[in-house]
Amino acid sequence: AQSVTQPDIHITVSEGASLELRCNYSYGATPYLFWYVQSPGQGLQLLLKYFSGDTLVQGIKGFEAEFKRSQSSFNLRKPSVHWSDAAEYFCAVGAVDSSYKLIFGSGTRLLVRP
Amino acid sequence: ETGVTQTPRHLVMGMTNKKSLKCEQHLGHNAMYWYKQSAKKPLELMFVYSLEERVENNSVPSRFSPECPNSSHLFLHLHTLQPEDSALYLCASSQVAGNTIYFGEGSWLTVV
Numbered sequence: 001a002q003s004v005t006q007p008d009i010h011i012t013v014s015e016g017a018s019l020e021l022r023c024n025y026s027y028g029a030t031p032y033l034f035w036y037v038q039s040p041g042q043g044l045q046l047l048l049k050y051f052s053g054d055t056l057v058q059g060i061k062g063f064e065a066e067f068k069r070s071q072s073s074f075n076l077r078k079p080s081v082h083w084s085d086a087a088e089y090f091c092a093v094g095a096v097d098s099s100y101k102l103i104f105g106s107g108t109r110l111l112v113r114p
Numbered sequence: 115e116t117g118v119t120q121t122p123r124h125l126v127m128g129m130t131n132k133k134s135l136k137c138e139q140h141l142g143h144n145a146m147y148w149y150k151q152s153a154k155k156p157l158e159l160m161f162v163y164s165l166e167e168r169v170e171n172n173s174v175p176s177r178f179s180p181e182c183p184n185s186s187h188l189f190l191h192l193h194t195l196q197p198e199d200s201a202l203y204l205c206a207s208s209q210v211a212g213n214t215i216y217f218g219e220g221s222w223l224t225v226v
Binding site: 032034036041042043044045046049051090094102104105106107 | 118120155156159204206213214215216217218219220222
């Protein structure tokens with residue numbers, strides 16, 4: 001069965017500092033991997049996705065993520081965080097053989113210090 | 115503008131009321147979903163419709179009743195809810211084979 005672990009419940013970084021949010025997944029084959037962001041009171045917005053090919057994927061708002069099969073990880077990074085990046089971030093894994101079995105991690109809340 | 119529109123954005127209902135949440139997608143997708151998001155819990159998939167046919171029902175209590183009249187519209191009918199059903203209900207859509215899910219803004223439900 002698929003599963004997703006986001007080990008950090010909260011992360012606080014200073015504005016302008018770099019960011020890395022961790023995501024580990026469990027799946028028997030090559031998964032589809034996603035990062036979503038949720039601002040307070042809003043729905044989830046897709047940041048980026050990995051289906052195949054280049055393991056470093058670029059997303060919106062200056063985010064990128066790297067798929068590392070050997071570590072079963074798909075960590076999200078941003079070189080310089082802006083105050084508007086404060087939100088909750090969700091990693092998700094989808095099964096290659098199904099279009100709707102998307103499993104979400106429990107989320108990481110990002111706080112940005114001025 | 116997300117392409118997936120949910121109404122109402124906020125709903126307060128009593129335990130004996132009957133209400134409905136509505137979702138409309140403008141993305142030409144063929145699959146639609148209801149997710150429940152409660153505080154301190156992971157997102158829970160409730161229902162999935164693919165080509166207007168229900169393909170997933172994750173042990174959701176019968177007081178939640180989905181309806182998908184066409185590929186653009188999805189409803190969640192609510193009756194005799196409990197206070198623990200208070201949550202953010204998120205609608206989403208995707209291409210059947212695309213596996214990228216796009217979410218609406220959510221409907222905040224409070225059961226009193």
